[in-house]
Amino acid sequence: MATIKAQMPGVFYRRPAPEKPVYVDDGEEISAGQTIALIEVMKTFNELKADAAGTVAEFLVADGDEVDVGQDIVRLGEA
Amino acid sequence: MNELLVRSGGLYTTVQDTGRFGYYHMGMPPSGAMDVYSAVVANMLVGNPDDAGVLEGTYVGPRLEFTDDRMVAVTGADVPVTVNGESVEPWTAMRVGAGDVLEFAMIRSGCRVYVAVSGGIDVPVYLGSRSTYTLTGIGGHQGRKLVDDETLPLGAAGGRARGGAAVPEALRPALDVPAELRTVVGLCSYRLTEGALASFLGTDWKVTKDADRVGYRLRGGSLDFTEREQPFGAGSDPANVVDLGYPVGSIQVPGGDEPIVLLNDAVTGGGYATIGTVISVDRDRIAQTKTGDAVRFTSVDLDTALAARRDRRERIERVRREIAR
Numbered sequence: 001m002a003t004i005k006a007q008m009p010g011v012f013y014r015r016p017a018p019e020k021p022v023y024v025d026d027g028e029e030i031s032a033g034q035t036i037a038l039i040e041v042m043k044t045f046n047e048l049k050a051d052a053a054g055t056v057a058e059f060l061v062a063d064g065d066e067v068d069v070g071q072d073i074v075r076l077g078e079a
Numbered sequence: 080m081n082e083l084l085v086r087s088g089g090l091y092t093t094v095q096d097t098g099r100f101g102y103y104h105m106g107m108p109p110s111g112a113m114d115v116y117s118a119v120v121a122n123m124l125v126g127n128p129d130d131a132g133v134l135e136g137t138y139v140g141p142r143l144e145f146t147d148d149r150m151v152a153v154t155g156a157d158v159p160v161t162v163n164g165e166s167v168e169p170w171t172a173m174r175v176g177a178g179d180v181l182e183f184a185m186i187r188s189g190c191r192v193y194v195a196v197s198g199g200i201d202v203p204v205y206l207g208s209r210s211t212y213t214l215t216g217i218g219g220h221q222g223r224k225l226v227d228d229e230t231l232p233l234g235a236a237g238g239r240a241r242g243g244a245a246v247p248e249a250l251r252p253a254l255d256v257p258a259e260l261r262t263v264v265g266l267c268s269y270r271l272t273e274g275a276l277a278s279f280l281g282t283d284w285k286v287t288k289d290a291d292r293v294g295y296r297l298r299g300g301s302l303d304f305t306e307r308e309q310p311f312g313a314g315s316d317p318a319n320v321v322d323l324g325y326p327v328g329s330i331q332v333p334g335g336d337e338p339i340v341l342l343n344d345a346v347t348g349g350g351y352a353t354i355g356t357v358i359s360v361d362r363d364r365i366a367q368t369k370t371g372d373a374v375r376f377t378s379v380d381l382d383t384a385l386a387a388r389r390d391r392r393e394r395i396e397r398v399r400r401e402i403a404r
Binding site (some may be wrong): 027 | 184
């Protein structure tokens with residue numbers, strides 16, 4: 001199963017700001033290097049980027065959840 | 080060329096040494112490597128003085144390119160390290176040359192990696208130290224964390240380092256969690272109820288996302304303070320006292336819910352009751368815990384704290400002998 005993993009621990013957010021739409025929706029196609037979420041840690045919001053192109057099959061964590069390093073964030077489908 | 084190319088700065092990489100001392104009374108915290116043992120040992124491996132400038136990476140390490148012949152060593156957190164894509168051993172002195180690229184994968188455990196390069200990271204010395212204090216933007220490399228595509232000055236490589244010299248497993252620090260943090264209870268622990276102190280020591284606390292070089296905010300319990308009449312000069316929060324100097328490693332509990340362990344870049348004094356102080360040796364330990372990890376505090380006396388400091392010094396000398404073999 002291809003996934004995108006968290007590179008750092010912290011709090012996971014799907015949108016750039018509370019009033020903004022999510023970066024990507026389930027089922028959407030994404031390209032390598034595209035920002036798909038934020039992880040807040042050490043008082044900074046860090047962009048989580050796709051390391052490969054594909055389709056977002058499913059987000060495996062909910063907005064506002066705490067995540068650990070290496071945790072699967074997104075399950076990818078076929079590009 | 081005496082330069083190191085920073086291809087990627089990583090998440091939060093700063094130049095640090097063993098710290099900037101002598102200015103605490105003026106409100107200047109020591110900064111310096113959060114995990115001193117790992118920083119000193121990294122320097123030893125590459126033949127540097129113990130207090131030479133090193134790089135401290137956090138969670139996501141930097142990507143570095145060398146421009147000349149150097150010795151390099153990586154210590155600290157458990158993380159796969161590569162040179163030119165080939166896996167290399169941490170806690171080991173390695174020879175690298177112009178064009179070689181050192182890189183980190185995702186950390187397995189721990190939090191901070193240290194990179195020592197022979198000659199040292201030769202940023203200007205400010206108030207006796209090369210350490211970065213980012214809150215005021217002083218010291219280190221322009222007073223800030225490293226960014227992508229910049230150049231760091233290195234000292235002249237020399238020294239007597241031996242390629243392949245490695246630190247034996249037994250002399251590498253433990254990274255298991257919950258991390259046990261030996262703590263001297265005080266200075267203001269009298270503000271806690273007896274039950275609260277027991278609860279403080281009996282709780283596994285979780286490191287929150289607000290955990291950096293300034294301090295670690297923890298969650299997992301709630302502590303009650305004793306009733307008192309608010310003294311003149313103290314704030315109204317039950318956790319407030321009349322201002323005092325904060326020891327590095329001291330633990331305060333604003334609001335009673337979230338203890339904060341003050342670390343290398345913390346404020347030097349204020350009006351919160353400090354209920355205990357993590358002993359200096361175990362600051363290395365908390366420095367290697369990451370957001371989501373658990374820590375617990377065990378009460379020790381000052382003699383134990385001093386003995387632990389002696390032990391660490393002896394461990395460092397043992398490493399020195401092992402490397403020199």
